[in-house]
Amino acid sequence: MPAIAINNLDLYYGSFQALKGITSFFKEKTITALIGPSGCGKSTLLRCLNRMNDLIDGIRIEGQVLIGDKDIYAPGTDLIQLRKEVGMVFQRPNPFPLSILENVIFGLKIHGQLPSEKKKWEKIAFRALSAVGLWETLKDRLKESALSLTLEQQQRVCIARIVALQSRIVLMDEPCSALDPMATEKIESLMLNLKENFTIVIVTHNMQQAARISEETGFMLLGDLIEFGPTGQIFTKPQDDRTNDYITGRYG
Amino acid sequence: MMRLNPILSQKIIKTLLWILTGSTIGILFFIIIYIFIKGLPQLSWTFLSTNPVDMGRSGGILATIVSTVYLIGIALFFATPLGLGTAIYLTEYTREGLITKIIRFGTESLAGIPSIILGLFGFAIFVIAFGWGWSLLSGGLTLSAMLLPTIIRTSEESILSVPQEYREVAFSLGVGKWKTITRVVLPAALPGIVTGIVLSIARSVGETAVIIFTAGSSLRFPSSIFESGRTLAVHFYILAREGISMPMAYGTAAILVLLILIINISAYMTMRFLMKRYS
Numbered sequence: 001m002p003a004i005a006i007n008n009l010d011l012y013y014g015s016f017q018a019l020k021g022i023t024s025f026f027k028e029k030t031i032t033a034l035i036g037p038s039g040c041g042k043s044t045l046l047r048c049l050n051r052m053n054d055l056i057d058g059i060r061i062e063g064q065v066l067i068g069d070k071d072i073y074a075p076g077t078d079l080i081q082l083r084k085e086v087g088m089v090f091q092r093p094n095p096f097p098l099s100i101l102e103n104v105i106f107g108l109k110i111h112g113q114l115p116s117e118k119k120k121w122e123k124i125a126f127r128a129l130s131a132v133g134l135w136e137t138l139k140d141r142l143k144e145s146a147l148s149l150t151l152e153q154q155q156r157v158c159i160a161r162i163v164a165l166q167s168r169i170v171l172m173d174e175p176c177s178a179l180d181p182m183a184t185e186k187i188e189s190l191m192l193n194l195k196e197n198f199t200i201v202i203v204t205h206n207m208q209q210a211a212r213i214s215e216e217t218g219f220m221l222l223g224d225l226i227e228f229g230p231t232g233q234i235f236t237k238p239q240d241d242r243t244n245d246y247i248t249g250r251y252g
Numbered sequence: 253m254m255r256l257n258p259i260l261s262q263k264i265i266k267t268l269l270w271i272l273t274g275s276t277i278g279i280l281f282f283i284i285i286y287i288f289i290k291g292l293p294q295l296s297w298t299f300l301s302t303n304p305v306d307m308g309r310s311g312g313i314l315a316t317i318v319s320t321v322y323l324i325g326i327a328l329f330f331a332t333p334l335g336l337g338t339a340i341y342l343t344e345y346t347r348e349g350l351i352t353k354i355i356r357f358g359t360e361s362l363a364g365i366p367s368i369i370l371g372l373f374g375f376a377i378f379v380i381a382f383g384w385g386w387s388l389l390s391g392g393l394t395l396s397a398m399l400l401p402t403i404i405r406t407s408e409e410s411i412l413s414v415p416q417e418y419r420e421v422a423f424s425l426g427v428g429k430w431k432t433i434t435r436v437v438l439p440a441a442l443p444g445i446v447t448g449i450v451l452s453i454a455r456s457v458g459e460t461a462v463i464i465f466t467a468g469s470s471l472r473f474p475s476s477i478f479e480s481g482r483t484l485a486v487h488f489y490i491l492a493r494e495g496i497s498m499p500m501a502y503g504t505a506a507i508l509v510l511l512i513l514i515i516n517i518s519a520y521m522t523m524r525f526l527m528k529r530y531s
């Protein structure tokens with residue numbers, strides 16, 4: 001069963017249709033990449049998966065998004081539960097102006113799931129920070145401000161913040177575009193580790209990145225999902241001329 | 253027309269600006285030093301810890317200190333939640349539109365009302381219509397109307413300066429709007445909010461017109477907020493204007509100046525401390 005199933009999804013910003021009948025399946029414990037030129041609707045699609053778009057005025061969404069077996073757009077959906085399950089990593093690392101520990105336990109704390117004994121907090125931090133490869137580096141600095149970290153570490157803390165909530169799906173919108181190549185490489189290898197336990201959907205402008213880390217890739221153009229399939233196939237034998245044009249650099 | 257050598261004219265402008273800046277600071281120091289030279293010799297523990305005797309000709313200023321604290325406490329008790337609430341509403345719960353324009357226009361106008369007029373208003377409403385008489389409660393409520401615009405404006409600015417990203421991440425973590433405000437936005441905006449509140453305290457310490465109209469000027473030690481009371485600033489004003497005792501007036505003035513300095517410095521330090529804590 002796919003982790004995420006998108007069924008004939010249309011999205012309108014006012015009268016502008018940003019997503020046109022998208023249908024696709026994203027596999028569990030897999031990295032799926034969404035590529036396409038600027039403005040084609042990658043972020044819009046990604047933000048449909050945790051209903052981040054709900055905040056926007058004049059937005060209209062039709063169709064289904066199934067996570068597990070539940071349609072998240074069905075009435076009565078528990079949005080808090082949804083967002084605990086589906087975490088999001090943003091372009092710019094955005095830890096809160098709090099300590100590293102407070103950042104990691106933020107979600108649990110605010111949802112009232114934090115055990116009262118402080119000893120257990122460290123255990124939670126241990127689990128979440130180990131998962132993002134930061135525990136050894138930061139275990140003695142948990143009280144320091146998260147903003148004192150490097151951008152790459154900040155991005156990892158943001159991922160740890162999601163891991164601590166025990167999400168199953170992580171949405172990433174160009175998570176490396178604020179990072180240098182070295183840091184990018186490290187975050188990529190982190191993603192490959194995380195894939196063992198998480199379903200990852202990543203939007204990226206960087207085709208090499210998609211090719212390096214993802215198993216499946218979707219190519220979008222002007223609100224359409226033009227082609228979707230195994231990454232190797234998309235990059236070597238695309239079925240659609242427009243995909244071919246894009247990966248050979250004709251859209252820039 | 254004679255043309256000045258650019259280097260020379262630069263020098264002249266610099267010197268002029270230096271003189272202007274220097275004299276601003278000079279005036280400040282002159283006032284402070286003058287008040288301290290005249291006032292500090294009057295200060296003693298007895299001066300601070302005993303009540304005024306014989307209209308303030310002798311004794312101390314304890315009752316006026318207590319009245320000042322009461323009055324500011326009451327004013328902040330009402331102005332802080334109301335001001336902060338308004339700021340939160342304006343920034344987080346509405347879009348710019350007719351309602352926000354009306355509220356903004358209202359607060360701007362409130363800020364522009366001369367304090368003596370506010371005093372008259374407080375007199376008409378609290379003292380007369382509500383029948384509370386000259387009392388610390390009437391004074392504190394009127395004072396809170398005076399502080400409201402400052403608190404609203406500074407809170408609004410600090411809330412707006414909190415990066416939008418924080419709200420977005422909180423939303424993505426399933427945090428509801430109100431929790432996002434109380435747990436993410438307000439902590440990050442705290443330095444600015446606190447500074448605004450503390451500076452508004454400094455302003456109320458020096459206020460007289462509003463207070464004479466609404467809290468009266470009784471020199472008795474206030475035992476409840478329904479009694480009249482005389483603040484430090486009012487005490488100073490009456491001592492000096494009625495020529496009761498100039499040494500006592502200067503002593504009171506020195507305390508006032510010290511208090512305002514302390515408040516301003518602590519506002520600055522709080523801000524520094526909170527900024528460090530949250531960034």
Ligand SMILES: Nc1ncnc2c1ncn2[C@@H]1O[C@H](COP(=O)(O)OP(=O)(O)OP(=O)(O)O)[C@@H](O)[C@H]1O
Pocket residue numbers: 013016018036037038039040041042043044045056205
């Ligand atoms: N809030 C909005 N209101 C109206 N139109 C929007 C809004 N957000 C995005 N759009 C439009 O929807 C289209 C898709 O935008 P989206 O941000 O999803 O593109 P993207 O593929 O992520 O682009 P990029 O690679 O530049 O991030 C664009 O044409 C954009 O202008």
Ligand SMILES: [Mg+2]
Pocket residue numbers: 042043044173203
């Ligand atoms: Mg985008």
